Amino acid sequence: MDKKRTDKSRSLKSFLLSRNTVQAIAALASNIHIPNFIKGEIYTGNMKYSCVPGLNCYSCPGATGACPIGSFQAAAGSQKFGFSFYVLGIAMIFGVLCGRFICGFLCPFGWFQDLLHKIPVRKFSTKNLKVLTYLKYVILVVAVGLLPALLVNNAGIGAPYFCKYVCPQGVMQGAIPLAIANEGIRSALGPLFMWKSIVLAAVIILSILIYRPFCKWICPLGAFYALLNRVSFLQYRVDEEKCISCGKCARVCKMDVDITKNVSHLECIRCGECKNSCPTEAISISIALRKNQIKERV
Amino acid sequence: MKKRDIRIMPWIFLAAAIVFTVAGVFRGEAAAVLGKAIKICLECVGIG
Numbered sequence: 412m413d414k415k416r417t418d419k420s421r422s423l424k425s426f427l428l429s430r431n432t433v434q435a436i437a438a439l440a441s442n443i444h445i446p447n448f449i450k451g452e453i454y455t456g457n458m459k460y461s462c463v464p465g466l467n468c469y470s471c472p473g474a475t476g477a478c479p480i481g482s483f484q485a486a487a488g489s490q491k492f493g494f495s496f497y498v499l500g501i502a503m504i505f506g507v508l509c510g511r512f513i514c515g516f517l518c519p520f521g522w523f524q525d526l527l528h529k530i531p532v533r534k535f536s537t538k539n540l541k542v543l544t545y546l547k548y549v550i551l552v553v554a555v556g557l558l559p560a561l562l563v564n565n566a567g568i569g570a571p572y573f574c575k576y577v578c579p580q581g582v583m584q585g586a587i588p589l590a591i592a593n594e595g596i597r598s599a600l601g602p603l604f605m606w607k608s609i610v611l612a613a614v615i616i617l618s619i620l621i622y623r624p625f626c627k628w629i630c631p632l633g634a635f636y637a638l639l640n641r642v643s644f645l646q647y648r649v650d651e652e653k654c655i656s657c658g659k660c661a662r663v664c665k666m667d668v669d670i671t672k673n674v675s676h677l678e679c680i681r682c683g684e685c686k687n688s689c690p691t692e693a694i695s696i697s698i699a700l701r702k703n704q705i706k707e708r709v
Numbered sequence: 710m711k712k713r714d715i716r717i718m719p720w721i722f723l724a725a726a727i728v729f730t731v732a733g734v735f736r737g738e739a740a741a742v743l744g745k746a747i748k749i750c751l752e753c754v755g756i757g
Contacts, residue, residue, distance in 0.1 A: 460739050481745070495742075500727065580753075
């Protein structure tokens with residue numbers, strides 16, 4: 412009886428701690444205003460002073476807070492500011508605490524791609540396409556930072572170029588649910604919506620075949636958090652004494668990272684696949700306050 | 710814990726992040742973020 416109870420509580424604990432569950436909770440927390448999906452309107456309260464950690468369009472009816480990328484562009488493109496210390500600061504706080512753990516566990520769009528990738532069809536490796544991972548840094552600097560501040564209209568206002576032309580989230584989370592419930596929005600959708608729908612369709616198809624193509628190649632928020640992976644408090648550690656160099660961790664990593672070479676690799680989303688696959692439990696994750704808590708193998 | 714063993718960089722970045730956030734609030738950026746986030750972003754949803 413006691414053994415049964417222990418097994419039950421263990422399986423409940425592992426379910427609650429599983430990445431999928433955390434991702435589902437994070438997606439719900441980022442989009443808590445569910446009734447707005449029926450009303451066809453967005454939340455307009457004070458929580459939108461702040462940003463959520465993941466990529467989550469603030470025009471989603473359920474959105475709890477502001478999207479860091481959309482907010483940064485709004486401030487950068489405004490007549491008054493040209494740059495947003497506020498959004499940069501908030502995103503830095505998230506990044507310094509967790510690095511790309513946010514991509515792996517807290518980003519709703521990352522979870523969406525994970526779910527798509529579970530569809531059982533043939534999968535393709537991106538190991539030979541590593542050069543494309545630099546594209547997201549170009550997008551971060553050019554489309555999010557420079558263009559909204561420099562390419563302005565007569566009133567001195569720049570458009571949020573990433574949101575306008577690239578981000579598929581606005582269509583998936585914003586346009587589609589709003590258009591279903593709100594006739595005014597439905598009738599206003601035009602060529603730009605068509606273009607963004609094509610981008611969304613491409614991301615969906617690619618996500619089924621390739622693991623997280625948007626996170627790997629496009630996402631400027633992922634690029635920003637990647638830059639903070641090395642300095643974040645949350646860190647992986649590879650125990651040199653336990654590691655038997657079997658290479659299993661590198662083989663299971665869908666982000667094409669070999670954690671034994673670099674524990675704070677730019678592409679590591681800290682999903683924990685390597686940790687779970689390690690036969691000798693050489694990989695661990697912790698809040699690293701001391702230097703010796705992140706020992707790298709060279 | 711010896712002083713030289715402590716990771717300094719995360720604390721420096723965290724302090725900088727807090728300074729940026731507070732500076733942004735004093736510049737009025739928080740209100741600008743709210744102002745944008747409580748309206749439907751036409752560019753985001755693909756209207757224009």
